[in-house]
Amino acid sequence: MPEMPEVQGLVDFLHQQLMPPDAAPAVIAEVEVLSFSVLKTAAVPLAELGAGPVSSVGRRGKFLVIGAGEAQLVIHLARAGWLRWSNALKPGPLRPGAGPIAVRVRFAAHDGSGAQPGFDLTEAGTRKSLAVHVVHQLEDVPGIARLGPEALDVPRRDFARMVAGYGGQIKGLLRDQTALAGIGNAYSDEVLHAARISPFAIAGKLDAAAVDQLFDAMHGILDAAVADAAGRPASQLKDSKRSSLRVHARAGEDCPVCDGTIREVSFADSSLQYCPGCQTGGKLLADRRTSRFLK
The missing domain is CATH 3.20.190.10 (MutM-like, N-terminal)
Structure with a gap:
């Protein structure tokens, strides 16, 4: 997408x-x-x-x-x-x-x-x-x-309040267009990996340090992606995006940060990718294909 x-x-x-x-x-x-x-x-x-x-x-x-x-x-x-x-x-x-x-x-x-x-x-x-x-x-x-503010336009303090007031999983907040406009499935995976935060983490329970890491990661990932897309013809933009992603759509590959393996969680009509070593303390997150979810 x-x-x-x-x-x-x-x-x-x-x-x-x-x-x-x-x-x-x-x-x-x-x-x-x-x-x-x-x-x-x-x-x-x-x-x-x-x-x-x-x-x-x-x-x-x-x-x-x-x-x-x-x-x-x-x-x-x-x-x-x-x-x-x-x-x-x-x-x-x-x-x-x-x-x-x-x-x-x-x-x-x-x-x-x-x-x-x-x-x-x-x-x-x-x-x-x-x-x-x-x-x-x-x-x-x-x-x-229905759109919320552009993701890169939200000040750090407002972002912290937004995260603190959100009761669901942090990946859901990043993808919620009524909260932050512009981020989808792929870049939410990339931002969470860069911030070293589990996609299943409850947003409102993140401490101040984690929220700061998340804010900085969001800007770093999106700013780099915008800069990479600038000046490219339309025919190159999709391939450029795919080659720059570090975890999204790379299940089974080596994590570029640690020596772990990138894992996947599947849902009815989408999936997410994450690194257990970087984001969940080594724990695997179960998906819809199993009968339970790991905490």
């Missing part, structure tokens, strides 16, 4: 393509929707996106936001969605059901060749969660209206 650093990388890349410093901003020529379940709004017509040039490319949490005309194109890539850029899309309409493309966004040709740049929104797998909204106000997107 793309998380804040990858979405910020997409923002940086699209800003270069759509709002270059030495040329006029791009204009959306067409939005072609092949999977109508992806489009979550109907009040604002798609045609409004072509009423003026692109005026902004930004992000809120894990939502990508492109402003054009009086409207905003809001994209949530969800679990398996991605943005695939092309400097010259093939002419002609797409055939529904011909592949993983759910939406195609074309921009007007600008270099005299007639070639139209643009991007496809794709989604792999059978579980479809990719969402596209066309709105006038960001708050008209329910997912954005």
Whole structure:
């Protein structure tokens, strides 16, 4: 799932393509929707996106936001969605059901060749969660209206109060978009490993030193990931993320910090990874495939 650093990388890349410093901003020529379940709004017509040039490319949490005309194109890539850029899309309409493309966004040709740049929104797998909204106000997107503050914008003191007041597991807090916007399953694993905290630790029971470690780890992991994504083309962002992860999706591999083995806890529709040596004092955390949970 793309998380804040990858979405910020997409923002940086699209800003270069759509709002270059030495040329006029791009204009959306067409939005072609092949999977109508992806489009979550109907009040604002798609045609409004072509009423003026692109005026902004930004992000809120894990939502990508492109402003054009009086409207905003809001994209949530969800679990398996991605943005695939092309400097010259093939002419002609797409055939529904011909592949993983759910939406195609074309921009007007600008270099005299007639070639139209643009991007496809794709989604792999059978579980479809990719969402596209066309709105006038960001708050008209329910997912954005519910978002908490950006994870990197929360002051240390407010973060400590947030952790102290949360009664569930600390991994749940890090992933809770209504509390902290932008962190998902992968980076919550990375942050907890860097902080040497069990994902099953109860947030409200962490002492002040552990909360400080967690705050510093969150900033260190996310700042490094954002810096790594900066300047990369969209086609490289997913592979760059995968190669930089130290524990997430690396069950069975050696921990890069200690001599332990990275372990996994599986849930109904997701999993987490952790290092017993670094995070749980050597204890293994049981998952749904067993009949008990270890303390």
